[in-house]
Amino acid sequence: MDDLDFQSTELGKIQIADEVIQVIAGLAATEVPGVAGMSGTFAGGITESLLGRKNLAKGVRVQFTEDKRCSVELSVSLQFGVNIPEVCLAVQENVKQAIESMTGLAVDAVHVHVTGVVFQAEKGRGDLA
Amino acid sequence: MTVLDRLLLVLLALAGVIAGVGAILLGVAATGGAPPAWLLSVLVPGTAVYWWIGGVISVLLGLRFLAYRLRAAEPEHVSLSGEHGQIRISYETLRQLAVRAGRGIKGVHEFDARVRMGQAGLVFYTRVRAHPDTDLAQMSRDVQTAVKQYVERTAGVAVERVIVQVADIAGSAPRSARAWVE
Numbered sequence: 001m002d003d004l005d006f007q008s009t010e011l012g013k014i015q016i017a018d019e020v021i022q023v024i025a026g027l028a029a030t031e032v033p034g035v036a037g038m039s040g041t042f043a044g045g046i047t048e049s050l051l052g053r054k055n056l057a058k059g060v061r062v063q064f065t066e067d068k069r070c071s072v073e074l075s076v077s078l079q080f081g082v083n084i085p086e087v088c089l090a091v092q093e094n095v096k097q098a099i100e101s102m103t104g105l106a107v108d109a110v111h112v113h114v115t116g117v118v119f120q121a122e123k124g125r126g127d128l129a
Numbered sequence: 130m131t132v133l134d135r136l137l138l139v140l141l142a143l144a145g146v147i148a149g150v151g152a153i154l155l156g157v158a159a160t161g162g163a164p165p166a167w168l169l170s171v172l173v174p175g176t177a178v179y180w181w182i183g184g185v186i187s188v189l190l191g192l193r194f195l196a197y198r199l200r201a202a203e204p205e206h207v208s209l210s211g212e213h214g215q216i217r218i219s220y221e222t223l224r225q226l227a228v229r230a231g232r233g234i235k236g237v238h239e240f241d242a243r244v245r246m247g248q249a250g251l252v253f254y255t256r257v258r259a260h261p262d263t264d265l266a267q268m269s270r271d272v273q274t275a276v277k278q279y280v281e282r283t284a285g286v287a288v289e290r291v292i293v294q295v296a297d298i299a300g301s302a303p304r305s306a307r308a309w310v311e
Contacts, residue, residue, distance in 0.1 A: 022171060023197060051309070054175045059307070072214075078222075080225075080229065081283070082283070083282070083283055083285070084216075084218055084222070084283055084284045084285060085209055085216060085284070085285040086213075088209075088216040089211050089216075090217075092211050092212060092213040092214055093212070093213065096213050107213070107216035109213060109215070110211075110214045111214040111215045111216075111217070112211070112214070112215070112216050113217040113219065114215070114217065114218045114219060114222050115208065115219050115221065115222065116219065116221055116222050116225060116231075117222055117225045117226060119229075
């Protein structure tokens with residue numbers, strides 16, 4: 001995807017790469033209590049294991065709609081025992097607020113896809129790995 | 130898609146590549162070039178059988194993924210509308226919640242569940258392996274109540290029915306066939 005032409009000044013253009021929005025959205029989503037992590041693709045998971053580097057844009061898709069507007073799609077796994085709709089609403093709010101305040105883009109929609117729940121023991125194993 | 134499915138898909142892709150290369154070489158042979166040695170070896174009785182087996186396996190794998198695609202056309206999630214967009218909860222998440230709720234019931238030794246969409250909400254098909262000397266009717270009612278209440282409370286989606294199948298008693302030899310009531 002092409003980078004978003006954010007602003008043009010007399011000194012030059014300002015572009016924001018879609019990966020920047022993905023990272024902001026991913027970090028904003030994972031800091032919400034109840035979110036266990038982002039869910040990426042199988043290929044993304046292998047790449048992450050091979051490179052040994054955490055992919056902060058994992059599970060986030062950004063679509064630029066009109067001028068300085070975008071919509072975000074997130075795939076998340078939640079901790080066991082939380083109220084799913086409540087956590088998802090908090091994720092939507094936090095992601096929207098983070099993107100809008102950090103980039104000035106207007107967020108039309110934040111679609112949240114819950115792909116699974118993580119139990120405490122699994123989370124512990126994941127942290128150790 | 131499970132890990133096994135992904136491995137099978139890689140096998141199918143490899144078979145496709147081999148078939149493609151074979152087709153190109155056949156085309157080259159048909160337009161006057163010399164047929165490659167391996168192509169001639171296929172025609173030798175005794176080796177052709179391996180190509181037959183490979184072909185049958187490829188067709189079966191292809192049919193499996195064709196069926197998978199057709200089945201995947203139905204949404205495998207429940208959608209709720211949030212303030213700033215859609216919230217989708219995958220069937221796998223709902224299954225995990227049901228399994229967790231079901232396993233906590235007294236008398237349940239093993240528990241598994243499947244999720245489908247019904248007319249007025251979700252329908253859970255559950256399969257229980259019970260402990261011996263358990264009141265099965267009471268345990269089944271408890272499973273139904275626990276799954277319905279827990280899923281509705283945590284996921285915020287209506288549960289229409291919870292169908293319980295007591296498939297086995299722990300301690301007896303497990304049956305190899307997995308039966309489900311649908």
